[in-house]
Amino acid sequence: MEQATAAPLKKTPLNARHRASGAKMVAFGGWDMPIEYSGITAEHMAVRERAGLFDVSHMGEIEIAGKDALAAVQRISSNDANKLQVGQAQYSGLMTDRGTFVDDLLVYRLAPEHFLLVVNAGNIAKDYAYIAEHIKAAGDAVAVDASSRYALLAVQGPRALDVLQTLTEVPLADIKYYWFAHGEVASVRATISRTGYTGEDGFEVFVPPQSAERVWQAVLDAGKAFDVIPCGLGARDTLRLEAGMRLHGNDIDDTTTAVEADLNWIVGWKKPDFLGASVLRQQKADGPPRRIVGFELAERGIARHGYDVYAPGSAAAAGIVTSGTQTPFLRKAIGMTYLPTAHTAPGTEFDIDIRGRRTRATVVPMPFYKRAK
């Protein structure tokens, strides 16, 4: 797998640690990241059954502050940030004026007029430029690319709370899903967020970069009793796909709208004007021409990103597989694609061209996997 690299790959504060631990490394979004430690299947199962530890420090952090920060966020973000209390977070889209995705992101309300946006690693520079440009009209608010000030560790899985609780006095059970708290983890100043990208309970912990390795080691030490293992981006991808979570650059991008991506719930329909609002409102009223679906394959094999998809009764490709894998937990070949809206009902059968072989796929509801509450 040759990688055309113009610029040198960026490294997280844990890069040397990953390499010293024998992780397999890969170029991802301009970063040198671990794709796996002990194997995607073992790591995936650890997160479903116990807990896993991920370095997601490559994610970007953009802060927006100023007395009109809320108005600025409302302008660029699809979801309704006015619903957020201080200490709460929401999933949202950074939209073009066509209602498509510049990126997807988490919006944290740090203070009434101070927000933290967590964005995808490969999009940081693009997002920052886009945000800075589009908040100008919103009044007194500035955006700062604060990515280098944060390392981000994710502890994910049913035992994540037990493991992390041994390292902090913050009562973790009191942090509700998509809320966060400030405190110390392993004596390091941290922001602890009950969020994740795996479909499991868990936490994402923001710490200063110089302390990342200390916290990483502390979680692994505390996790020994629970058989917690370090995990790479490979398992992160299979976990999020099983949980039906979209990946920007694959399942959503600047050609797909929030309505087509079946993400109406991240659009603040009642809030004042925002980027893409008119297109999204129109599409919601009319119904989108196509919509994202989850699918399963009947046969063994993997329908990978980029493979052609054929809707029923159509000789021309309807589109491509946007994400596809064999899931270690469900042990099925699953994926996502866009189909004409008439063919998106669960049970609909369609074909995917797997390297020249037409393979039957069936539309199934997402998420593929939902944890027991």
Added chain:
Amino acid sequence: MAAYPPGLKYTKDHEWIDLTGDSGRVGITDYAQNSLGDVVYIELPEVGAKLKQGQSFGTIESVKAVSELYSPVTGEVTAVNADLKDKPESVNKDPHGSWMITIKLANASEATGLLDAAQYQDLVK
């Protein structure tokens, strides 16, 4: 890192062949399975398929990637390991014991051009 059995011959494409008379069982090396990661699917030819040296005889798919399988020699497929259909992960657990096809060599001299265990070890170290 597993040792490479001295009784096998190896290719630069990371297949091995275990020769007995004018036939050989073919699989992939420990290096190959380790690079692929968790194998989930192996597509193999039918018995009777005729292969040229270096020609693709199937595909092997891991969670991460899909790769072609290349025949170490020219010949005809005389057996296919059906167990791998349900247990593709055995390639990860026992790469040098998990044969995929048996091939009857058309030209026995081709095998002499393959790598021995020491040469292959040098290639992948």
